Amino acid sequence: MARSLNARRPATLASLAAELGVSRTTVSNAYNRPDQLSPELRRRVLETARRLGYPGPDPVARSLRTRKAGAVGLLLTENLSYAFRDPAAIAFLEGLALACEDAGTGLMLVPASPEREDVAAVHRAGVDGFVVYSVPDDDPHLAAVLERPVPTVVCDQPEIGTVDRVGIDDRGAMGRMARHLIELGHRRIGVICMRLARDRNDSFVPVHRQHEAHFHVQRARLEALATEFTSAGVDWTGVPVVERFDHTIASGSTAAAQLLDRDPEITAIICTSDILGLGALAEAQRRGLRVPQDLTVTGFDGIPEAERLGLTTVRQPVLEKGRAAGRLLLDTVDPGRPRTVTLDTELIVGTSSGAPKPAAQQWYGP
Amino acid sequence: MARSLNARRPATLASLAAELGVSRTTVSNAYNRPDQLSPELRRRVLETARRLGYPGPDPVARSLRTRKAGAVGLLLTENLSYAFRDPAAIAFLEGLALACEDAGTGLMLVPASPEREDVAAVHRAGVDGFVVYSVPDDDPHLAAVLERPVPTVVCDQPEIGTVDRVGIDDRGAMGRMARHLIELGHRRIGVICMRLARDRNDSFVPVHRQHEAHFHVQRARLEALATEFTSAGVDWTGVPVVERFDHTIASGSTAAAQLLDRDPEITAIICTSDILGLGALAEAQRRGLRVPQDLTVTGFDGIPEAERLGLTTVRQPVLEKGRAAGRLLLDTVDPGRPRTVTLDTELIVGTSSGAPKPAAQQWYGP
């Protein structure tokens, strides 16, 4: 029967127009420009739509026509399970989501795990722009994003001359941390850092790997430490640096263990993130080391739990980073020269850092 | 100049084909069906593409043609700022994101705050289906989703006969909690629940509002409490129930204060979420009430922080809910009758619940 044939294919704007005996424009206007037709006609259109089960203009067809997808893509290269367990990453996501919400724009998480080389998802994403959060400079997904003819903003890493960026002064911030520890008297230290490249190396990091790190943020932080401690007379090549691929508290613990096993004499463990710092703290406790009397531990990020535990750290405005990234992307008017937003950080001296036992400083002395 | 005109409009599949002197099909095949043309020709196509700056097939045009967007939409009605601060919501998101990642599908957060009545974002979303997480039964965004001709799965609430659903047995779970407290001897209790409707009512909840609650989950939990305590001889109409619109720890604290001010004699505060429970715990501490000696506090969800603090609660597999919702949506083959996944919960008796002071139970007596 005709009826069943009719009901078969869902109604389209054209079929609705035909049914009503008006043009497609009119139907389109009924949805998109209510002021362009009489209220009465509009009512009739909408009612007929309901009767025919027409769900309104197809979003994809509309996007094709208007060249606007109404969404931005987010590329996170961290494994999702780690990303959603890291308060800093979540706060970033929140900030970005807020910026999108303000603009009435969707936020699409693009499936791109570090393992999967499959870049197709980036090509398939119907978005008006991308935010890239902290990926290695040789990430294939990033390369795919950059090929797409849409605006992009990178948060933290890598630094790319041609696209907008938001980040912090990692070198400066870690430099201040280093000076804080140097002033306290620490000279024999160990470092725990996050993944430095796409290959897994859960072990000590030779100096050349530090310099060749594909994660600019980690590289900058390590270099800041190297610079400051070298100035303080420490031989950086002798400083043990341990790397962890997975960004978890457990990783921080095992890394701390590796460090303390190698050199039980270290007086401070500097971590490039709070998550790792939390792990180091746990390992110290497990070994019965008092913090900070026996061991100083520091982090980076300023996540609530770290601050609650008194971890000395660098607080960075993570939520603001997300929001700034979103704004930058959504404000893109003229593709002038790339903009950079650098947000401020703050050294938070908690209770996890203090003078090392043997080397009492003047102001701690008797 | 012709060249600049050429460079003006970005290359398309058609222009590439013209340049190469082959048909559009061939170019399309070079991207989508490599086995359909000679490797040599394919190489030539791809190289010319690079030279012309052709970024590959436009995803939106492709979606229109293939009728696949390669993404699912997520509708959260909680304000994003609250959603991203609630560990349970985050875990749900993680589970869903994992399911999407497994399927190589994008996950689009659709901007839909409870305040904004603007349903357009739902209409604009180019997605193959929707996951709806815990929204009121009269949510306009939900209505908009249901009008769209795509599969939908609802998590937790509301219960809709026509779409897939994943949830838990809220009534049963809260019933067990109630019996636990009744066995301990609690008869004079107070309750703190989440938002019951779209309007803000940060105050006591009359019984009729409990029954008319637009959030099925809250309604079920309250009804389970009412049933069990009534069976235990408690007059439910006399039990103070306080509602909070915002789902925050601070809300839990002020709600607990409201309860304790009204009736300082209550021996237990039952919260319908851990976040609220954490707030109640904080308020108890602020007042110098010992938990559980002076006051029993319970939660619901089983978020890590609650378990760490020993909050008696119902643990539900939140991440699994997200994953199940994603799977359900992505597995949709035949639109048979709606499926329901009900996940198990577990009563976790922590250190925040104990017998009330005056009414020593036999096994706690001398």
Place this chain on the structure above:
DNA sequence: CTGAAAGCGCTAACAG
């Protein structure tokens, strides 16, 4: 292995 034809469903000028 390659090409021609036929739209997917919609919106945006621009006339009337």
Place this chain on the structure above:
DNA sequence: CTGTTAGCGCTTTCAG
């Protein structure tokens, strides 16, 4: 206020 005209950029039978 309404209709006509022209595609947006792509995939997909179906012949050759």
